[in-house]
Amino acid sequence: MGTVCEIVLDGDATPAIVAFDEIARIEQMLSTWRDGSELSRLNRSQSAEVSRELFAVLSDAIRSAEATGGAFNPLTGPLVELWRTREQGLVPTPEAIANILPLANLEGPRFDAGSRRVSLPAGSAFEEGGFGKGYALDRAAAVLEEAGKREFLLDFGGQLMLRSSAPIDVAIASPEHRDEPLLLLTMTSGSLSTSSGSEKTFVVDGVRFSHILDPRDGRALPSRGSVSVVSSSAFEADVLSTALYVMGPREGLAWANAHDVAAIFIVPTEAGWKFLLSDKSNTAGLAVRAAGTEFKQGEKTQ
C-alpha cells in the first residue's frame, strides 16, 4: 500500500512473521498499488464475484462513507488519478472535475450478498488509501492475539496499533516536521491514526495541496495541519482521521463530539499551532499534553 509496516514485540519473532504474512495477504487483496490484487481486478473488470472478506470490507467502507456524509469516500480512485496525487500532482479544470465527480457517488456500486458480486458503474473504482492500512492493522492485531501475544506495537506508515499492560506515551508529530513531536498522549490499547495535510503534498502555482480530496466537490484540499483519531478499531481510526481532515476543524470537531470520537486537531494559526480536542479525547484517559512546549487548548467551539 505504498508504505512500510513495523512490528515491535518481545520474545520469539514467529508471531511477528505470521502477522507480516497476514498483512501481505491483505496487500494482495486490497492494494491498488498492485495490478494483481483482488481489488485492482475488480476495478478493471467493473463487476466480479469477490471473496467474502473483500465483500465485507468494501460494504463496511461504503457504510462508513455514508456515516461521514461522504467526507470519507472509498470511491476516490478516479479523483486520485485525475489530480495525480500519487505522482507530482496537477490541478484539473473544473470541467474535468465535474465529469469525474459522479464516479464517486456512493450509491453507484451494487452489492449482491447472495452471489457476493460487486458491480461498479463504468469508470468508477475503489481506492483503499483511506482505509486499507487500518483494516490490515486490525487483522494483524487479531493474528497476534490468536498467537497469544498480549503486548505489541505496530506502526503501518505512521498509523499505530498498540496492546500494552502499562500505559505508553505516543507522540503526534508536527504537521510540518514528522520528526518533531508536538503532542504526547497516553495509550494502553487501540489505534492512533493521523491524517496530515503536509505529507505527500504538491505545489501548483504557489498553492500547496494535500493528498486528501474532498469527495463532495472533487477538489484536493489545501495543506492545513492534521487530525488524529484514537479508536479501538484501526479501520475506524483510519477512516475518521481522513473524514475529519476533509470536514476541517469547525465541522469536524462538532462531528467528533456528536459521534463520541476521540479526535485531536492541530491547526496552524498566525501565533503558531492551535490544538483542538474533542470531548472524548479529553476524557478517554489519553492525557493529551504538549511535548516540550507550552500547551494551549484552543477554543472548543471554533
Ligand code: ADP
Ligand atoms: P495516510 O495515507 O497518510 O494514512 P489517510 O489515511 O488520510 O492518509 O488517507 C489518504 C489517502 O486516502 C489518499 O492518499 C488517497 O489515496 C485516499 N483519499 C484521499 N481523499 C480521500 C477521502 N476523502 N476519502 C477516502 N480516501 C481518500
Ligand code: MG
Ligand atoms: Mg490513514
